Amino acid sequence: MRALGVCYYPEHWPEEIWPEDAAAMVAAGLTWVRIGEFAWSRLEPEPGHLDFAWLDRAIAVLAGAGLKVVLGTPTATPPRWMLTRHPDMLAVDAQGRQRGFGSRRHYCFSHAGYRAESARIVTLLAERYGRAPGIAAWQPDNEYGCHDTTLSYSPAAATAFQSWLRARYGSIAALNSAWGTVFWAMEYRAFEEVGLPNLTVTEPHPAHVLAFRRFSSDQVVAFNRVQVDILRAATAAPILHNFMGRETGFDHFDVGRDVDIASWDSYPVGFLEDRIEADEAWRQAFRCQGDPDFQAFHHDLYRATGRGRWWVMEQQPGPVNWAPWNAAPLPGLARFWAWEAFAHGAEAVVYFRWRQLPFGQEQLHSGLLRPDRGETAALREVRQVAAELSDAPEIGQSAADVALIFDYPSAWGWEAQPQGQDFSYFRLVLEVYRGVRRLGLSVDILPGHAADLSAYAMVLAPGILAWDDALRAALAAYAGLAVLGPRAGARTAEFAIPPRLPPDLDPLDLKVEAVESLRPGVEIALAEGGAFRHWQEQCSGTAAVVERTEAGAPAVFAAGGLRYLAGWPDAVAMRRLLAGFAAEARLRTLDLPEGVRVRDTATERFVFNHTRDSVPASAVPGLQQPLGPADFVRLPRAEV
Numbered sequence: 001m002r003a004l005g006v007c008y009y010p011e012h013w014p015e016e017i018w019p020e021d022a023a024a025m026v027a028a029g030l031t032w033v034r035i036g037e038f039a040w041s042r043l044e045p046e047p048g049h050l051d052f053a054w055l056d057r058a059i060a061v062l063a064g065a066g067l068k069v070v071l072g073t074p075t076a077t078p079p080r081w082m083l084t085r086h087p088d089m090l091a092v093d094a095q096g097r098q099r100g101f102g103s104r105r106h107y108c109f110s111h112a113g114y115r116a117e118s119a120r121i122v123t124l125l126a127e128r129y130g131r132a133p134g135i136a137a138w139q140p141d142n143e144y145g146c147h148d149t150t151l152s153y154s155p156a157a158a159t160a161f162q163s164w165l166r167a168r169y170g171s172i173a174a175l176n177s178a179w180g181t182v183f184w185a186m187e188y189r190a191f192e193e194v195g196l197p198n199l200t201v202t203e204p205h206p207a208h209v210l211a212f213r214r215f216s217s218d219q220v221v222a223f224n225r226v227q228v229d230i231l232r233a234a235t236a237a238p239i240l241h242n243f244m245g246r247e248t249g250f251d252h253f254d255v256g257r258d259v260d261i262a263s264w265d266s267y268p269v270g271f272l273e274d275r276i277e278a279d280e281a282w283r284q285a286f287r288c289q290g291d292p293d294f295q296a297f298h299h300d301l302y303r304a305t306g307r308g309r310w311w312v313m314e315q316q317p318g319p320v321n322w323a324p325w326n327a328a329p330l331p332g333l334a335r336f337w338a339w340e341a342f343a344h345g346a347e348a349v350v351y352f353r354w355r356q357l358p359f360g361q362e363q364l365h366s367g368l369l370r371p372d373r374g375e376t377a378a379l380r381e382v383r384q385v386a387a388e389l390s391d392a393p394e395i396g397q398s399a400a401d402v403a404l405i406f407d408y409p410s411a412w413g414w415e416a417q418p419q420g421q422d423f424s425y426f427r428l429v430l431e432v433y434r435g436v437r438r439l440g441l442s443v444d445i446l447p448g449h450a451a452d453l454s455a456y457a458m459v460l461a462p463g464i465l466a467w468d469d470a471l472r473a474a475l476a477a478y479a480g481l482a483v484l485g486p487r488a489g490a491r492t493a494e495f496a497i498p499p500r501l502p503p504d505l506d507p508l509d510l511k512v513e514a515v516e517s518l519r520p521g522v523e524i525a526l527a528e529g530g531a532f533r534h535w536q537e538q539c540s541g542t543a544a545v546v547e548r549t550e551a552g553a554p555a556v557f558a559a560g561g562l563r564y565l566a567g568w569p570d571a572v573a574m575r576r577l578l579a580g581f582a583a584e585a586r587l588r589t590l591d592l593p594e595g596v597r598v599r600d601t602a603t604e605r606f607v608f609n610h611t612r613d614s615v616p617a618s619a620v621p622g623l624q625q626p627l628g629p630a631d632f633v634r635l636p637r638a639e640v
């Protein structure tokens with residue numbers, strides 16, 4: 001049974017109104033409430049002086065009203081006294097400046113003293129609430145990596161990095177040889193000599209940067225694991241973390257392995273302004289709805305990192321406060337977004353936040369209630385979703401025919417050496433995802449170490465930095481159609497060009513002999529329509545040329561079930577090429593109007609209209625009547 005919930009901060013409100021809030025949540029059809037994740041200064045106002053009594057009462061009120069509580073650990077907001085105790089626990093930015101107190105996430109993942117403090121408070125919470133009847137799930141910390149906090153260039157990070165390097169390479173000679181430090185005479189004589197890759201005169205060595213990114217990701221995993229281990233020993237309730245949109249600082253598949261449920265925080269209208277490359281027309285068209293693919297991409301991503309179990313832990317209800325411009329979502333979207341998440345398999349959608357707070361940084365962030373406790377339109381939509389959930393048929397398991405590989409180390413590698421200012425791995429993957437979704441196909445996302453592709457008719461692997469052995473073997477055994485490139489298999493795991501040249505994958509007899517990045521506005525027209533932009537490659541080999549540029553250069557190659565794109569297709573070429581590949585893979589595709597997307601489950605097709613206009617019934621097979629703006633429909637699969 002799918003469920004709804006809300007994020008609530010009892011410490012922000014007078015205790016007298018907690019019962020009224022709890023009753024109103026239940027009346028709205030909410031069953032989950034998340035609390036606690038920023039409350040450390042109230043739980044421990046002075047070092048060692050604990051006050052859990054108010055939290056006991058808050059849990060009693062909420063659970064007493066029938067709500068299930070997700071209890072957050074408060075480690076994203078260490079209180080001010082913590083800095084007096086551990087002045088060096090703050091992260092240091094790439095410019096060498098210590099980050100300050102006065103907002104949140106002011107800690108360095110590598111600081112042993114802060115890790116111990118985190119373990120201490122989590123232990124206390126686990127001992128007190130591990131078996132408490134109202135606590136139905138736990139959330140360690142809040143949004144790892146938010147506000148660029150994964151990377152820290154602190155002394156603690158420097159020391160921990162050296163230990164990490166010793167464990168990875170064994171000897172300094174092995175590190176020198178793996179990285180190729182003979183270049184510019186960067187050879188090291190001992191691990192103690194290896195510093196952090198910041199403040200160098202010009203760009204640091206990319207292998208050094210990639211190692212630091214791997215290390216920093218592992219530090220997040222280790223920090224989280226401390227909390228998970230403590231919680232596991234004390235509770236049988238599931239553990240989940242709230243991940244973010246377009247956060248590639250650490251490997252979410254690695255953190256995901258340690259939790260029971262992945263969740264993420266979805267702010268579609270904020271993200272469009274803040275986190276997506278888009279032209280002005282696109283921004284105008286979707287400014288009150290959000291990008292039609294960004295949320296779905298993350299739903300599919302977190303379904304994968306959560307190994308099937310995932311939630312939306314924070315759902316935008318109205319305007320947010322943090323994007324460059326903060327539009328009000330179109331009426332209907334608080335409902336629409338919940339159903340979009342359910343269609344992708346979410347178990348729960350939790351709105352952020354219950355009531356708009358009249359003070360602090362987020363006073364212009366909407367909630368389900370206004371600051372004066374009045375209702376918002378979003379609350380009425382939430383009630384509607386709750387009513388629909390109790391009536392509607394359960395959503396069947398998803399069964400996508402297409403898989404898309406998303407690999408965090410590739411994001412790190414291409415950030416280390418983009419070669420063109422606008423080469424972004426995330427952007428490339430999202431554009432490929434958008435391309436397949438425009439064809440009406442549903443997608444599963446797989447990690448770069450995916451070992452079994454056999455369930456899919458088509459697999460897409462754009463921009464994979466280095467082939468993982470498991471993926472190499474899976475591709476060799478794969479009987480479907482695999483679409484690779486651009487820039488796939490272009491480096492070894494230690495960031496060198498592979499000896500036999502990219503894409504370095506049998507049986508694709510192809511060598512990328514040269515690459516070129518393309519400045520904005522440059523388009524390399526393709527013979528059949530559309531163009532390459534951002535990036536193109538010159539390749540040679542015996543693989544068949546299936547498409548050329550207008551000027552006659554080979555642009556797309558084929559060998560057996562492998563296809564290779566020697567450039568970054570624009571939207572027109574992407575759609576055309578992917579439609580052709582899908583046809584080769586015997587997939588049935590649609591030609592959807594812009595902003596209309598479908599999501600297939602085993603039994604149903606959901607059609608979502610992300611545009612501001614009605615979509616005529618004739619535009620999508622199976623639609624019986626026009627689909628209004630910010631609306632969706634559920635169609636039986638048998639009828640489409």
Ligand code: GAL
Binds near residue numbers: 143
């Ligand atoms: C998230 C965060 C919440 C809140 C929200 C505002 O990033 O987890 O605590 O700040 O954004 O949109």
